[in-house]
Amino acid sequence: MNVVQRMKAPTPKFFRVLRTVGMALAAAGGALLTAPVSLPAIVITIAGYATVAGSVITAVSQTAVEDKNE
Numbered sequence: 001m002n003v004v005q006r007m008k009a010p011t012p013k014f015f016r017v018l019r020t021v022g023m024a025l026a027a028a029g030g031a032l033l034t035a036p037v038s039l040p041a042i043v044i045t046i047a048g049y050a051t052v053a054g055s056v057i058t059a060v061s062q063t064a065v066e067d068k069n070e
Contacts, residue, residue, distance in 0.1 A: 001065075009065035019061035026054030 001009070011019070029051030032043060 015061040015064040022054045022057030
C-alpha cells in the first residue's frame with residue numbers, strides 16, 4: 001500500500017475517536033502552556049507532557065487504516 005492509497009483508505013471508528021481525544025489533549029495542554037497567567041511548575045510540566053502525548057496519539061491514530069482484504 002503506497003502513501004496515497006493509505007491516505008484515501010478509511011480509518012476504523014476506534015482510531016477516529018482516539019484521534020479526536022488526542023487532538024483535544026494536545027489542545028488543552030497547549031492552552032495551559034500559553035496561558036497568560038502564572039501557573040505552578042507542576043501544571044506546566046503536566047501540560048507539556050499532555051501536549052506531546054496528544055500529538056503522538058493523533059499521529060499514530062491517523063496512520064491506522066481498515067484493510068478490506070482480511
